[in-house]
Amino acid sequence: MARAVYALNWFDITPGMIFISRDLDLRLVYLGVATTAFYIGLASLQMIGGILATKYGSRMISFLGIFILGLGGILSGFSNNLVQLALFRFITGSGAAMFFSPGLSLLKSVTPQDKYGHWVGVYNGAFNLGGGVGAFGWVFVDEFIGWRMGLVLGGLLAIASGLVMLLLTGSYGNERLHSSKIMSETVFILKNKYLWLLSVGLMSGMFSETIIGQFIIYYSETYVKIGETFAGVLGGIFLILGFPGGVIGGYIFSKVNNKKKYSYTLSVIVSLLLVPIALSKSIFILFGAVILEGFLTVNTFSILYTLTTEFIREKNSLPFALSFVNFVQIALGSLFPTIFTAIASIYSYRISWIALSIMGLLLTALIKPVPILDRK
Numbered sequence: 001m002a003r004a005v006y007a008l009n010w011f012d013i014t015p016g017m018i019f020i021s022r023d024l025d026l027r028l029v030y031l032g033v034a035t036t037a038f039y040i041g042l043a044s045l046q047m048i049g050g051i052l053a054t055k056y057g058s059r060m061i062s063f064l065g066i067f068i069l070g071l072g073g074i075l076s077g078f079s080n081n082l083v084q085l086a087l088f089r090f091i092t093g094s095g096a097a098m099f100f101s102p103g104l105s106l107l108k109s110v111t112p113q114d115k116y117g118h119w120v121g122v123y124n125g126a127f128n129l130g131g132g133v134g135a136f137g138w139v140f141v142d143e144f145i146g147w148r149m150g151l152v153l154g155g156l157l158a159i160a161s162g163l164v165m166l167l168l169t170g171s172y173g174n175e176r177l178h179s180s181k182i183m184s185e186t187v188f189i190l191k192n193k194y195l196w197l198l199s200v201g202l203m204s205g206m207f208s209e210t211i212i213g214q215f216i217i218y219y220s221e222t223y224v225k226i227g228e229t230f231a232g233v234l235g236g237i238f239l240i241l242g243f244p245g246g247v248i249g250g251y252i253f254s255k256v257n258n259k260k261k262y263s264y265t266l267s268v269i270v271s272l273l274l275v276p277i278a279l280s281k282s283i284f285i286l287f288g289a290v291i292l293e294g295f296l297t298v299n300t301f302s303i304l305y306t307l308t309t310e311f312i313r314e315k316n317s318l319p320f321a322l323s324f325v326n327f328v329q330i331a332l333g334s335l336f337p338t339i340f341t342a343i344a345s346i347y348s349y350r351i352s353w354i355a356l357s358i359m360g361l362l363l364t365a366l367i368k369p370v371p372i373l374d375r376k
Helices: 002-011 017-023 028-044 046-056 058-076 082-110 113-168 179-190 193-201 203-224 228-240 242-255 259-272 274-279 283-311 315-333 336-346 349-367
Strands: none
Touching: 002 058, 002 082, 002 113, 002 203, 002 228, 017 028, 017 113, 017 203, 028 046, 028 082, 028 203, 028 315, 028 336, 046 058, 046 082, 046 179, 046 315, 058 082, 058 113, 082 113, 082 315, 113 203, 113 228, 113 242, 113 283, 179 315, 193 203, 193 283, 193 315, 193 349, 203 228, 203 259, 203 274, 203 283, 203 315, 203 336, 203 349, 228 242, 228 283, 242 259, 242 283, 259 274, 259 283, 259 349, 274 283, 274 349, 283 315, 336 349
């Protein structure tokens, strides 16, 4: 539940973009700046959250993270200008960073080793389910209570879900890495070239999530002009389909023999699916591409988080390892909302979508040198 509500606070701002741009008098590129501020916060505290979780336990740090996330969401609803909106979205992103790897490590502590890949898929699917509720459900919430109170409501739900999580996981996620090993394991992970290659090589999913997840509603309304309701449905579908996609994809990846080929092929497909979004103003092609992308995108993250366990020495260093690979992805991904909207403003949406697709394809090649073990 906490993972789903956590995701809701990423995307409940998406339906309100068009109202925010009017109320705060913000042009498209400034909406990109506010979105980038969220991802900068998300990136900047990733590894800090991981280190704190190895030292103090995943349970308490994941609660601290979702509390800060909720607080940032509440404050975002009171923004009166770009500076305030960017600052509060930064706080929201910082809380999300503190929750991510501790939450995933908490999952590791309650699942059998041979089922971990499958449950990572479920965990990531819950993110998309919550995000879909935020992207689609908040279309109606914003119409009923306004975008400001919509963001406040999302923040309150996050804090409430964190309290429930804290109560229900009392004996789990309290494992800690001995202080004498924290530095050596941190250095080992930071210098691990395979974690770097995996993180950058699977950037196609981050491109898809950050741009489609945050901007497909606004893009559909202002460029394809399919109307607010259809645009909200499209954004919701993209995210919600990540739930079955994550569950099914996690199961398939845990069973597939050639894991490297599967990872490479999936990343290529996710990159290529950005092209029909760029080239078509047909609602049918647009929906088809976004539906497929929604189903597949989450699996790039499941692959990354599952394979990360293969490249650590101490199991209690997993929170930091997960925070590191996520940091690398988000640090790069945080730049692209601003880049995407700037290219679209100067040239066209078509060029910005295609540029993302080409970049995803080029980076996928980095997966090849990684020694991914194939097993039945």
